[in-house]
Amino acid sequence: MPNLVPTPEFVSYRDVKATVLQRIQEKIWAPDTILPSEVDLALEFSCTRTTVNRAMRELADEGYIERKRKVGTRVLKSPTRHARFAISLVREEIEARGSTYRYALSTCAQIVAPDWLRARLNLSDGQPVVHVTCMHYADNEPFQYEDRWINIASVPWVVDADFNTLGPNEWLVNEVPFTDIEMSFSAVNLAADIADFLGSAPGDASFVAQRTTWLKGDVVTFVNLYHTSGYRMSTRY
């Protein structure tokens, strides 16, 4: 009787990856150990070096091992693993929770970049920017307060944009490509005015995401996103 779930007669890179990972986790190959070369592993697993290579490359991407030509593949200590967070639009984040999204513009003005912003974004003197503040609601409950600055020099047509119905984040995603992003997260005590928008008390802890976006070396936008207390950013891996 033939096998109903036939075993493939070849060895997948997944098999190699799983086996190697298991040996690392069971400390059969402890940190700092140099693993057998790809050729040797290919012999052991009866597959080609290409297959071993893909397995090892992925393990390296995931932070388990480090590879160097001539030296070989070394097992890393205290695995420098990486957490990944999906960066999405607020609207998508809210809708993904099954809530209804609502947007409301607060202020929108064209001004000369203040000193602290000039310094932070490396702008030249007297450079004009668009400053937008707005709110994002989930099921009509405050969710996020957005405080955004857009560099007019890199997106001249922003001066004609209408942020009354469409949020500046969605507008930017549609209008401007970007090449680099810097994000940082921190916790602050809310100032009275922002707390008011968020329906919180002044001094309440707020999770703040700060993001700067570049297009080929030129700053496009800088934004502070203040969340209501209780907000939580999660990932599993």
Added chain:
Amino acid sequence: MPNLVPTPEFVSYRDVKATVLQRIQEKIWAPDTILPSEVDLALEFSCTRTTVNRAMRELADEGYIERKRKVGTRVLKSPTRHARFAISLVREEIEARGSTYRYALSTCAQIVAPDWLRARLNLSDGQPVVHVTCMHYADNEPFQYEDRWINIASVPWVVDADFNTLGPNEWLVNEVPFTDIEMSFSAVNLAADIADFLGSAPGDASFVAQRTTWLKGDVVTFVNLYHTSGYRMSTRY
């Protein structure tokens, strides 16, 4: 005279990747567009399908495109990009900043898991855990307050561990492998006792990292890491 920097006579997957990415960013291939098949791209770039495949696979990993058999490769809207954060030991994080690390144990006790912890970690009734609280300093300034729970059932020998000189995080990294991690970040107003440890005022906003670690389905440890105000977690990509 021969070319001093000879151009390779083959096409690298990097070339393909860069070109495709550029076309996506310039909206030559707008969101929802179905890209040419791998075979067609291979023809266009005069390379093998293997090479095109690697380029496209990486673009898919990075969240620019989505691939489905038979359907083809589709450009994603508002690129769901991912931010990556390196998860390291506090000690390594502090030393990477060029500061001197110091550790101090606060409390260490073996108790029965309280209800909220049982519920959160899915432990059975009356299960014992080790509860450790300790401080991490950078250049003798408070940096992080650690509040950790370790499941004795999954690491029985933890009862013999000595956390007076070695922090529980380093001990765990050395002793126990793990297969899954869930992390979440939030902002809280510090309680008086923890604020005291951190040299902050009660109510100050603190960036909190919360992490649960599993080994093949069994919870190993759960930890709350409270940071001093001003702490910032950053990444660039």
Added chain:
DNA sequence: CAGTGGTCTAGACCACACA
């Protein structure tokens, strides 16, 4: 059924980095 991506093989040349 037919077209797309997913993957493996077999072989090759090259770049890097240590001795």
Added chain:
DNA sequence: GTGTGGTCTAGACCACTGC
């Protein structure tokens, strides 16, 4: 020099999925 990983070619079979 020499051994390691990095990558490409050429060809093949397969799995999924929409028609």
